[in-house]
Amino acid sequence: MSDGDYDYLIKFLALGDSGVGKTSFLYQYTDGNFNSKFITTVGIDFREKRVLYQSKGPDGATGKGQKIHIQLWDTAGQERFRSLTTAFFRDAMGFLLLFDLTNEQSFLNVRNWMSQLQVHAYCENPDIVLCGNKCDLSEQRAVKQEEAMDLADKYGIPYFETSAANGQNVCGAVDVLLDLIMKRMERCVDRSWIPEGTVRANGTSTAELAEPSEENSKCAC
């Protein structure tokens, strides 16, 4: 699987309460299958998938396809694994935040998950896609679409109603997330002009220390 024959390795991570269907979601995404049996994830797991990404140029023209290897981390939603799973937050480039449309508590907990992400992710505003899963169980639905939309709007993240059972929107959600990542990456890389070291040395550089004194001597402007 990981033969290195790809252009990008993109790491996603699915999170959300226990039982919202993260594993099933990823399974559906990578394998196109669904197993209704609930097997709780032990700590962490990941799946991989290779996709072709068509980047869209500024003019809307599609560039050449890029081979993307997606590593999808699956995390245990159970509280007891929390310390373990959060350690992985920092390594993911994008997040699939799932909740269960039939379980209101899981929706309410989205807020907590978001704050967890803000703390542990690689940056303060990582790319996240909110997924209301199990939308196929419409009769048991406990969370209104508008509520979820509102919440997603509040965070400024895309929202999808997905079903790991029938595959609805599963690919769509991941694709959108991928798109977000690729866009962000372009933005980041745009900054490659920043001289080496300056970016990394995210602290006071010696140059900066020296700076003020310089200013002292020549302060005219």
Add this chain to the structure above:
Amino acid sequence: MIDLSFLTEEEQETILGVLHRDSQLKKAEERRVKSLQRSVKDRGLLKYLSGEWFYETKSLRHQDRIHGCDIIRASIRPKHRPHTLLELSQMLPERPSFVASGNQEVYIPPELCGLIQEDPKNRSNLCSYIILTLVSKQQRKNPFNCEALAPNKPPEVTGDTAKCLSSAEFSLSHATKPNPEPLESIAEEATNTSTPFPMYRRTSLFHSSQDGASQAHYPTPRGILKVMSDQGSTDSLVSTCAVPQSSPDRGSAAEDAAPTGRDALGKQVRFGPAVGHANSVPLDNQINPAWVYEEVKSPVPKEVRSLQHTALQNTAFKDSDVSLLDTGSDPQQEPTESKEDVAQKLSNLKAFWERENNESLAGSVKDFQENSASGPELCSPLLPEDQSSHQEDKPTTITDLKCFWEKEYSGPKIIVAKVKETSSGADHSSPDKSEDLISKVYPSQPDLNEEAENANIISNTKPMIGKGFVTKSLGKSQLSKLSHESEFSPPPERPLSPIMSQSSRSRDSSDDELRRSPSKTCHPKVLVRESSLPRGSAVEGSPLKTFPIDIALEPKDDKEEGERPTPSPRQRTDPSHEAKATGSTSIPSEGFISLSLPLPPEDSEKETLSGSSKMFGSSTPLVRSFIPDDYHHYLGSPEKAHLPPFEEEKSTVDSDMNLSSSVSMDGDGPFGTKPRRRTASVVSNLSLASMSSVSGSVTSISHGNLGDIEVQGTMQFALNYVQKLGELQIFVVQCRDLALAEPKKSRSDPYVKCYLVPDKTKLGKRKTTVKKRTLNPSYNEILRFKILMEVLKMQKLNISVWHNDTFGRNSFLGEISLDFFEWDFGNTQINDYTLKPRFSSPLAVCSKPTNKRGQMRVALRYLPQPSHSKNTSKMEPGEVQIWVKDCKDLPPARGVIIDPFVKCTVLPDTSKKSRQKTRVVKRTANPMFNHTMVYDGFRPEDLREACAEITVWDHDRLNNHYIGGLRLGLGTGKSYGAEVDWMDSSEPETNLWEKMMGSDGEWVEDILPLRTFVVAKSMAK
């Protein structure tokens, strides 16, 4: 490090399986990136393809490149101890995972990789097994978790990083189970702590200290052991960490340790050569700094010399080592029993140290002793001046211990750095060493000759090995670990820096006192003195001055007193101090100096840094004395650990071994936040100080010759607020199509300048370099402002382009203003902005928010007859009492919360006599002063002509800044018939004054808004 003890074996297996898969993926990724590096030249594209962009971003936040899975793996590993060897071999290859991106510099150092690879080869080797297990055991202290402190450093620094990590971890473990162990140890230490500075006393004293130390640490082992086992992870990182730890065990220096091992094994001879090689190696530049450092610190004076001259004599070196080792080795094995040994060792150390000092420092030693002598006086009468008589004294012991400590510290640090190399060196040099460790080492030595660095490393590593052999039984190793811990434990505490807390406490208490009893005196002067003295000194940041006060305030606790002697820590932590480079009179500074002296001349530039690191180290003992409660208290705030590790960053920039060593010291304390923060503030202070003078140029903003040039063009920049650093970064990319500043010469020499407004004055400006002769300058520079987000939100960014005219006036080429209040800080993209002409002075723009100057609660009363004069006539003048209670909502200045204080003058008298001021309350917008100023000599009719001018100032060492004020008077515009501009009280002010006049000696109080006015002459300043 994460506590994963809740996981069942099965779960761990499962997780490890996942991690294993992940590591394979990472390996593939690494291969891919490597080939990319070869094939893709475009750096931008490479960043993109390799995912480096991600790691860069991440490092901005997490300051390390450790993967979650590595943390987990490290956390899990311990349980599988039995399989260590196998696992290790399996896991080690995964190590490259760190390298996820192609940038070697940023990622895992090659040396580490070398180490990693080495292990698999030796897999079957019993020796290697031992080593590994040793490593894993020792690692406990070195946790992995650099999360808090994690340095984001180039590879050379890795060793240090590892150390940092370890320390961090250590602290973490403490954090998880904070109470029992730390407390106990602390208490123990507290008794010891009273010693101020290293006094060279009898070694016999050492016993007790050693004992105490070991006992103190006993409690820890449990926790630590557990942690260790957790850390058992085989990651090369960890293994490197382990090495440093081992050295600490050894006692002081790495060399010492090495010999010990030899002794036990009887392989001394072999080791000797290695050491000798190491000595000869000094020239190698990579190692050099660190090496030198070590040498200096190492007890053996000869080494130092040898360092400087490449050619060395092995024998001499060896001998000294051996002797040291003899004494040193024993303690490790049986820490408790070996008091005598320890004593010897210590004495040796001491002797060495002294010698060293004498040789290199000459005077410094004296200083030291003086310090120590004076220290005791100051703080703890208990401390004996006479060494011999007080040998039994614990304090002394402590000092010795401390010395010991310091050395140890230096040793480990250095070792770490070298170890990496060693491992790699060992790799190439001895491919076929499977028989036994020793043999392995042995063969490698010849090679080492060739590779000097390796030699160094090896010598260092040997200690470990030797130890492994020596301490075959777990118990012993544990003991040694304990000793390790004892050595290590201080760091966590150190950050807590009791001293700091104390000083703050004492200050608080003084504040409290003041608050409770508004000081009242008939004589203004007295008041002034009273209030200003303590305050002033505190403000100035010179601990010495504050001392007496502290003592007076709370003499209660012995321990506290013991702490007092240790101004040095405080000093270290005290930014202003360093900035000032305070005179030699202060104990701390002396300590500093003497400490740094040992450094060889080459290091002089870094002297300060390394020196400070040493100070940290040395301070530890003192810190230890800290009182448990306080400790608790500090423990309670682990979040602080997340504070930006400025020090680290700084040193990172320099990427020098020495520097990094200082970093590691900092890192030692997970809660090291205090010192670190302090140091950070040093930086900012420095910049502040220097910047305040810049303020003059600010005027250019408003008055510059703006109209001359038609503004055109664009500027490209990005904004990023780095939460972790509390820093606003402005990436100035480029400008396009700038106007021609000098049409005649048809050139512009543009530079970009930015201010945060309204607070230009204090934070200063930031400028890019000047680009000559271009209308399309590319800067690619980052301008930084250290500023709190909350404060930033109240600011505007004024970023402007100027033509730099060497001889004439710089000309304005356009500007952009952004209001941070509306700025989306999530937007870190590079954006193009059209340059705008300046319509209004930014000062004016910003003056609006500043209109809010806060308010003051003040009470007044007029006592016609001073209470103390019984037989006064009616005509006797009375006194005006002004009770400045508190202020609210004072505006921040210079981008930070201010340090407000209040001055008062009763006009028309502007003489010094008339001036009074309160103490400075640090860092608050809502200061509580509760200060009463008394002015006497007022007849009732004088009140109509007088005006109390009460002004609030932001204290700054160089120049106080005016915040706002009140004028309490009748606002008649006249005083004694003369027209005065200060008689301009507002209505509420007038009301209060009138109320006072009619209140008949009762307090009248009001809350009045502060306003701006031109302070009556001579009040200013």
